[in-house]
Amino acid sequence: MSDIINLTLSALIDKIKNKELSSQEITKAYIARAEKSKDLNTYITTDFENAIEKAKKFDEKGNFDYKLPGVPLAVKDLFCTNNLKTTAGSKILSNFIPSYESTVTQHLWDEGAILLGKLNCDEFAMGSSNETSFFGNVESPVGKKVVPGGSSGGSASALAAKLTPATIGTDTGGSIRQPASFTGTVGLKPTYGSCSRYGIVAFASSLDQAGPMTQDVSDAALMLDVISKYDTKDSTSVNFKRGDYFKSLSSNIKGKKIGIPKEYRVDGMPKEIESLWQDGITLLKKLGAKIIDMSLPHTKYALPAYYIVAPAEASSNLARYDGVKYGYRSEGENLISMYENTRSEGFGDEVKRRIMIGTYVLSSGYYDAYYLKAQKIRRLIKNDFDEAYKSIDAILTPSTPSSAFKIGDKTDDPVSMYLNDIFTVPVNLSGLPAISIPAGKDKNDYPLGLQLIGKAFEEQNLLDISYSMEKELSFKNNFQDWWIK
């Protein structure tokens, strides 16, 4: 059993295809481990009985040509799953059972994957530590009382703790890459428009993007093959020619030009992050890449612009949770008091904070000064990247300005929490693809990640560079299974 959970996704698939392992054996192994790992609080909803049933069916007459044949997977609870509770980590959706499936998860099942259950996340994906979830905070396997990052914290923790061979998250400002970085896993945010947003509970529509979270880069390529597809149900989906990412993976990156943006050298950045970055540069040189010092001059405005645009969209996206049609309702004597009671009881503090910020920046008299200005900054940031990509192929930065912190450390200081996203948000504002790969550890042995930012729709390039680095880095989480009961 312990062999099973130690396999990467692609190794697992090989074993299924060779009939060395059955879907049932694998599914049961992950379920058994999940049952013993409840203390991490990674799951909001489990669907184990159905998973075993589906695995059994797969073993009887499954299609072994599928890309994910009989592979059990748990997914972030932001993806709507047909007939299975989907909460977005919120009280207001705590009783919500969709009658439909998100496009991205549908692609997983269409390739033979089996749903294990729904993973914890920050409420409506708003958070960087998985502490805003109505279903409680998630612990990271990397250390006791350590946050797994957020908002895809349950996904990162479950993946690192080997409760799922791979998973998918969503990334609005770093919600895949930051928790990947905190847990020693790989997290890829594809180009905006690659993966359909249909059926994903929306946070900030112009920034949200689903992506794979995996044990290694090949697995990320494999998952991307499955989930990146044009979808007419999402008007922002882009019909570009997608690669055959997994098959095309190459570790030859000789001559690739990698930019090192000086603006990412922020004040007060811990030494270990600084040296992690420097080691990454050295490694890239060794692999034959050309290192180019460059500038993304508007980087410092990215975080404030993000914290205007994202809450603005969120304030509108979350208006539909009003107690009228579905989800939590608190009665009131009239419509307005029903709204007030429902929303003040149904949303947590961080969500309320962002709704208020968003409502404020869109209100008349402030719109030009905040929202419009933020949109202009967004364009400038995008222009910075466009300009840079005329002469380089990718950009290397640290994924986060620090390693994982302790639960409760930053909950009283939203701004210091927001600063976690400083290296990840410019990517979302520009719609670019980026990947975080584990590259080292801090003094506590907590993982640290490096981020590679690519050109739009050139995920292959990004995967190749990180694949070649990964081989040399040979990173390994070496925590004990301290949480197992």
Next chain:
Amino acid sequence: MSKNKEYLIKRGNSEYEVIIGLEVHAQVLSKSKLFSDSPTNFGAEPNTQVSLVDAAFPGMLPVINEFCIKQAVKTGVGLNAAINKKSIFDRKNYFYADLPQGYQISQYKDPIVGEGSILLDLPDGEKKVGIERLHLEQDAGKSIHDIDPQNTLVDLNRSGVALMEIVSKPDLRSPEEVNLYIKKLRSIMRYLGTCDGNMQEGSLRADVNVSIRKTGDKKLGTRCEIKNVNSIKFMQMAIEYEANRQADILEEGGSIDQETRLFDTKKNETRSMRSKEDAHDYRYFPDPDLLPLELTDDFISKIKKEIPELPDEKKKRFVDKFKLTPYEANILVSDIETSKYFEDVIKNSDIKLATNWITGELFALLNDRSLEISQSPISSKNLSSLINLIKDGTISGKIAKTVFEIMANESKDPKSIIDEKGLKQQSDPKEIEKIIDDVIKENPKNVELFKSGKDKLFGFFVGQVMKKTDGKANPKLVNDILKKKLN
């Protein structure tokens, strides 16, 4: 325009001119909604025309219905308006139970159609009314407060239905102009097939902006907006009331507050709904779920090619080609079905007679029975043959009216009615002469009086002949022979 025909509000020595602008909400004629594929059938069971998108379920996304875009562009072309190659869908944010998303997708700063115009036919000439813009937006659902005493019920069938908001410039000056404007707008949209214009079903509603100013003043007064009026009659009543209300305030030295008002159809008055200060802050911003809408030249020119002959062109053709008076042409072109009926009838029959029969007898009949011309019991083919039977002398105009009445009830063709009832005109001069001889013989006194100069008695003799022939005698022959005999 001559002074005395102007619609003015008089107070003592002051005269006020009324300035009116309309925001018409016209439902796009489309099988499915603006951003979802649910059907738009009117009168369906509550909440049966609703998709997950319309009900704003988590993760649901809007996808533009290209047909609705075409319809809006078509309407824009029909309004002689500029088509904007790039337009943007915005979110208009507000909470209401029948607005599932918590926002309405609309177009704010960049509408799909820009400035255009509509020609009105006034008794003393044409008037051009400016169109400010046309934009697309979603309709909301319906809150129903009077079924359940405890709860408000919500029907989302209309939620997401495509509406065109057509905003006029403040160019209208009287309730009558508003009547003509709405009718002309409706006529154009029906010609185009972009809106059925059915006001009873709510396919056409308007917000009416009213202000007044002293005649001769250049500056516009403060306006009030009367929300959601759903018939021309109510619009006219609301304007009348509102203009007078404003005049009373100004006469007493007061000033008008800019506000939104409601028209109470039962009390025939407008009353304040909310003031400018209480106006919603809709927090408009571009909908991030939708990319800016970009139209290609090809897309627009294809639509332009599909535009049928519109009322103004048709009217011109009817006047030029068929020698109708502008008045007659106007009546016949205002409704596309009427114009089609007319053109069908005149394919094989006399234009002058056809014009008279359609605008006279047929309209009276339809009006009487509250029918649309498409429901006419008399087909264009049958009316055409009736006219031909008059023209070739088979029946007289008078008999034709009798035949018409029978046609209206039995939907038969006129020839068989004439045969069945023996209504054929007597056109044999010998027969008629015989009858005239009888009449003269029977009325010697009147013959004498006539000969002594009482010309008016000629009609009496005609009448007697008609009586004897059950009205079937050819009137022209009767006249001719009588004249000969009596003189």
